[in-house]
Amino acid sequence: MSSSEATRILPDLQGSLVCEDVRREVTGNFILVGVLDVVRVPAVPVTAHRIAIFNRWIAGVGEFIECVRLLAPDKRTVLRKSELRFALRDPLGAATTVTIFPQVEFRTDGTYYIEVLVDNVLKSRYALPIVVVPPPQHNRQGAKPTGSDSETSQKSG
Secondary structure, eight states: OOHHHHTOBOOEEEEEEEEEEEEEOTTSOEEEEEEOSOEEESSSSEEEEEEEEEEEEESOBEEEEEEEEEEOTTSSOEEEEEEEEEEESSTTOEEEEEEEEEEEEEOSOEEEEEEEEETTEEEEEEEEEEEEOOOOOOOOTTOOOTTOHHHHHHHHO
């Protein structure tokens, strides 16, 4: 075993967030836009312009391969997958990775899943529910809503 292998420590996933976009300031700080816990849509199928997965790795030493997967509600079908390499030189350091999945189509509502792995070790799996919420029905001004109490009271009069 070489000295580099002896000092290799698999990192911990400090956090993982799904959002609409991730931007970086000139200071190096990250800005997360539209952090998602539930995706509400008027109908399915629907295509998300982009989905960003923001991950922060800590307490590791070495070079690693991160894998981020978007799974269908059956928890088996991989809709999107991304792999990237990152390194941690000091166990007190941190590495931030951002995965962008453009043009993601959700064909049905239900609970989709995000999986985050490092060197083929599952570190996190969390839900991304897609919920159909029909848009509110707007009445034209002055139109009576059907089945309302005011209509019933006029008939029974």
